[in-house]
Amino acid sequence: MMTINTIVKAALASSLCFSIALHAQTKHEDMPKLSLDLSDVTVSGLSSGGYMATQFQLAHSDWVKGVGVLAAGPYFCAKGDITTALAQCVNKTDTQPDLTALNEQAAQYAKAGKLADLDNMKDAKVWLFHGKRDVRIASEVSDALFEQYTMWTDTQNIKYVNDMSIAHLFPTKTNGTDCMTSESPFIGNCDYDAAGDMLNHLIEGLTAPDDVLSGSLHTINQQDIAGSSAKTLASEGFVYIPQSCASGESCRAHISFHGCNQYADAVDDAYTSQTGLNDWADDNNMIVLYPQTKKSLFMPLNPQGCWDWWGYASKDYANRDGDQIKAVNALLLSLNTLPSPSPQQVNQAAPQEEAQQIEPMNQDGNNE
Template sequence: MGNDYASKIEQLGAYDIKKGESSISGLSSGAFMTVQLHLAHSSRFAGVGVIAGGPFRCAESFRGAAPLAEDAYVQSAEYVCMSPLTSQTAPNAMRLAQLAHDTAEAGEIDAISNLAGDKIYLFTGTRDTVVYSDVVRCTRRFYELLGVAPADIAFDDTVPAGHSIVTDNPEDSLLDTNQPPYINRSTFMQSHRILNHIYDDLQPPSERLSGRLLRFDQTEFFGNEARASMSDFGYAYVPHAVEKGAPARVHIVLHGCKQGYGYVNYVFGRADVTNQAPYGNRYITTTGYNEIADSNNIIVLYPQATGSDGGGLQNPDGCWDWWGYTSPDPEQPDYYSRDAIQIRALHGMLSRLGG
């Protein structure tokens, strides 16, 4: 695979995609967004992988947390959906499942019945100090309440991992690390476990990649609106056979906070470019997705969020929106719906590919 993708910008193309067989996975804010995108467009997807993520509309758990809606949602996100003091103060799966039904009945997301038969992979590291295990257990219960069979849910809470996606790369962080780049090493590729759970017909990963990692213009999918908090460019890995016309599936990979290619650390509202760590494209190139996609004719789509600190947008860590920072009206957030600016953009990319 060549490295010319770094300087070349392409328009995302169309391929022969198997309808209804796409999937998503993500870590942290990408995991919360995975659940949102899954419910918003459940007719398009066959399964998801959720690494350290909570249930749908979790940030709206306790509106009474603060007088201002945006403050209440941020506090709910942090103290209910990420680090609840006890299991009793963790998200309420039954309430959020009912909220999902209500949202579907209002026509803001696809029908809940589409979730039946989907494959769900859930992971929480026992040493994760960022998103607690009680939250991910709530996500399991949430999906069960929405009709996903327990047999279709793979739930792993046995690995002493910190807040991270797990790889078998010797150069990655120690397994129990809870700091950037949130890629920790063990003896397995978590991306392979995710895809093997969602699809039951996969071949072993390629030892040598045949395809291309391309960079494309994301701005056409969100109208270059600053409130989208998305980067100018996204990435996609396309296996050689798919470029030659072979039928394919699409897997969307959503990075976590501080993991986008354009992540910049903000200190006191200023971009601290001089001291930022050079994480580069590690989530895109070293987490194992491309290798298993290459041997199974799967296009891997890597959309990119970006950070901003100041003005009307508060997202300094480049997180995907799962608490409402992109919503035009904080009192009536839309971040979870088909009309949300980030979800529209992600769905637009999938549709362009043919999925």
């Protein structure tokens, strides 16, 4: 039986966080058939989701061309060890991460086919954010991620926003709680549209959003789609689909990874509806996939529902063979139902099991 002390330690071990929640009801309807351009995908994430965004982008940099990271550190910072994670990669840096060693591990993975060719990173678009009032992720940790990306990517393609007095959260123009305080649901009313700033750096020629959303948020059955690869994920994930995409127009795709304590069962629909990503997606023919983790008080221990950036789900957590990376890849491919996925993408996806279950929801989190 797990002691209170063990649970407390586990909670501290997961201190990189944020999570999301949308409570699905009962009525199931068919998912709109979508035609997605999966040759130019973008990803983003907050905190543990930021670490996952970098891992996923490196795993598939041949078709994930842009990444936005809020409040996270360098790739493979934890080295598969929670003690290293807490000592170097969260709110303190007892010793500085050895970027040379971390990049050598990335190169070894790429040579073994576990990451895409690192040469793809040269032209990648990278957007990074760290708030000056963030006490959960040390500025040195975020700075190390910036320095790591400069070793891979042309500096003209990197934007690093680190001069704003904002806490550990996802900043928005008007949504959320006090911008200076990191508290659930970790969405901040900061008079700053981080989603828009990020997406406009990652993608050229976007149209500014209007005040009306045309689309809907849908539920997807992560377990049915990704099978055993999704064993550490929640039963349901979510995807925002603009009306233009639901009508069959070709659309791009963005994947957004929540942080610890920001998964759907913890914050309901806050992360999937309040960051501003849907507003930009709605007017720019873009779907937004919101995969979901779940908390676990047993092995694998993950009491705050964080994404795996230290190795709790699988030893290959940071590369293409990692369960969560395979699962999210399978979720994305399952949405592309009009054209057939390319053989390369099919080979990279986890096996799909049974038919997906979809439930449309409106922006208030209620069934339509």
